[in-house]
Amino acid sequence: MMFLRSRSKPVLPAVEQRSLQLSDQHITYTLKRSGKRRSIGLRIDERGLTVSMPLRASEQWLHSVLQDKASWVLDKLENWQVAKVMPIVWQDGATIPFRGEEITLCVVPDLFGAPPRLLGESLLLQLNGVATPQRIEKLVSQWYREQALQVFEECVAHFAPLMEVAPRTIRLSSARTQWGSCSARGVISLNWQLVKLSLPLIDYVVIHELAHLKEMNHSAAFWRVVASVCPDHKELRTALRDIRVG
């Protein structure tokens, strides 16, 4: 007797990018397949729509779930889009994030001009000449960087002795994808955009990179070093994951 060997089934990708038409809208989403799932789940976060489904779920099932949830998906995605593309309007009265709070730009014409100054919840910008959005943005980002360096240096001055480490240098970075890094030579780079976030989050990133001076990995030993000065590091790390850089 002869057996016909069954042809092996094509292997489905675990993660793929797809698009579809919902109502009159064209949307893209990430499809994830998992052997552990029993149902189809939808999630919308800062990365957009993610659909998780069982490994062998049919396309029909997927299609019907998406059509059923169409209005919910479109609603949530719209909110997300608004939050994502809402840029700062660089003008007098605009609010910008700083150390976890909102501060208001206060643009004042001034014959001589002066460096930006924080007065309570306002950032005073004294500008000589025309206050174009470009000039305001440039001044504010320069100010952000100065503030960032100051905050980072204070943080390091506080935590490095407690952790018994000494970084070689602290550098500002503007990486699009990470908040901080630590080189084998002991150079710590910290994203200047961190200065927009609250102090506990800034502390966590600084502590994380300082801990790499002891443990150049993410082992249990590494997390013990982090926990020694930051007991709630797990919550902070989770919170940080939901914030996009930039």
Ligand SMILES: [Zn+2]
């Ligand atoms: Zn790390």
